[in-house]
Amino acid sequence: MRELPVPTLKDVALKSGVHVGTASRALSGDQYHLVSEATRARVRSVAEELGYSTNAVAQSLRKGTTGALGIVVADLDNSFIVAVIRGIEHESRGRDYMSLVAETQDDPRTLRDVVTRLLRNQVDAIILSAARVTDEEFVSELEQRVPVVLAVRGFTQASESEDDSRHVEVLQDDYVGSRAAANHLMALGHTRIAQLPGPPQIYSFAGRSEGYRAALALHPDVIDVSTGAFALESSLAEGRRLAADLLRLQPALRPTAIFAHNDLMAVGALDALRDAGLRCPVDVSVIGYNDAPLIDHIDPPLTTVRLPGFELGRHSARMAFSLIDGVTPTRSRIMLAPELVDRKSTTPPRQLA
Amino acid sequence: MRELPVPTLKDVALKSGVHVGTASRALSGDQYHLVSEATRARVRSVAEELGYSTNAVAQSLRKGTTGALGIVVADLDNSFIVAVIRGIEHESRGRDYMSLVAETQDDPRTLRDVVTRLLRNQVDAIILSAARVTDEEFVSELEQRVPVVLAVRGFTQASESEDDSRHVEVLQDDYVGSRAAANHLMALGHTRIAQLPGPPQIYSFAGRSEGYRAALALHPDVIDVSTGAFALESSLAEGRRLAADLLRLQPALRPTAIFAHNDLMAVGALDALRDAGLRCPVDVSVIGYNDAPLIDHIDPPLTTVRLPGFELGRHSARMAFSLIDGVTPTRSRIMLAPELVDRKSTTPPRQLA
DNA sequence: TTGAAAGCGCTAACAA
């Protein structure tokens, strides 16, 4: 099956009649000018002929740098995260960097595991998009060993100023996004609203709760009928459970609008509504977060908040490269604004309709 | 930010008062028995204390093997593929292998690009899930340089026997899946059926076309009203376009059931139906392929074919390990059976209802 | 059971 002996630089040098050092320079991206045009051409053609390709492992060992970026995500099965990864890759292309993508499934042990692996493999930087609030100490230690960019999930409360940020973060603004969601509902005339909070162990969800509450606080006539419970994971089943609890309240106390911390939970809420014989949006409006694929094709098409994943990835990569280059980035935190997408799952409450 | 000098084996050896060779053995997974228990314990505790972790780059260079698996996928934003990746990772865990995941976006140039990168990085094997029919020569060359497992997308026609297979393949049986889909429609009583074929440059879609036609061939009373056109990419928009073309036929010639080569195209077909003032499933039944997330929550919940992604990944990884170990796998081709999931988008045709 | 030494493939001083 596989049998061709892989040619090394030495082979190329030999066949070109030059020393390996010269061959190295001739083939290198930034030292080729130290070689006469003639030899350079010869070496390159020999390399081509032999099918030579540089051994990145040897190169890395010698250079002390691998040209690899570690990307750690909680859940690969998430289009938003995939967009982030694509943004990173896009930005890496120009620098000829390679990404090592690892998934934690939101398990703290797995997180430590994959990070250890990445470290062993000498990645030049890590873009971490899987941190939970309890991981801050771990991340601080990690930052001693390798440049780290926190993407999507940070450790910064919305209320904190950039000055006291201890990490390099590229985030989507949960505070702004959730406020937009809440404001959308209130603008429609809803006065009894509830949120379905995602796991508070993830700052993003904490931020969404905060933004939601801040928005409601500005409207004394609006009351928050959230139960106080939160999802154990941001899944459809949990959204359904939380919503069902809410719907068990007596009708007069029930919310006329629900803000779910992500689309999957919103779909769960839709299921709960149906279970309770209620209809969306006529009886209860529902708004999600993320703008997942096909979420515009469910019944009813979901109003939600769209996140700038690709851009977020690009910024994260740029931040990482700054750190790698030893350039202190001008900003230690970048916040990108999400955007509300108005569809069919939100309308004015019935009494106003 | 980062400053701790990273300890090397030499540091550990020095502090332990042994030679690096001994330290290496003490820390190794399979040579530690060559070291006295006392020194082993000492070396290990020193390593721990220093926070030593082996430099995988140096280790790889010396060993000539990296413990890395290259995984090449066409589209990361695909839950089925993510399941495959997870299956691979699951199987890799025990062997302490690491995956390098790369995406081609189905672009042949990018495919060559990422494979080159993986090769430079000396991956021990490549699991390729992004091949197009025109890539067979490229893959054959690749197989000379590194063990290759074709996952999900192979080069094997459904009709070929395993004996003439030139590659190591782990596939989901498109032929069986598409036959199941067609049979489901025919069992419901449909006699005018059309398929919406995905790009034939991908063998999976070619296989689905074949299976579909084979199933219909067994029922002389059923006529295939497919237009013959196929999708340029397996997207919602293309599904919509193809379906719209079909619906322009005069009513008597129109299909009463449509088999879309994947769920996204099926959703596009649903849109086209709506555009044409037709309803699913009352006027036209629609069946998809893949069982994408949320596809059970669209309107109507889609009947589709579910694929064993995780298992497929596990088998792919096992195959790869066999090749790495130099063990000729007992089988050069594994075909996993998909499963039909009956939901609400398919019913008997109107005249029979 | 341990030490010594060579060398994986490459790059980058330094010298010529």
Place this chain on the structure above:
DNA sequence: TTGTTAGCGCTTTCAA
């Protein structure tokens, strides 16, 4: 402009 040389951090053969 090119050759020489040392060495990145590790593993492993060979000797002791």
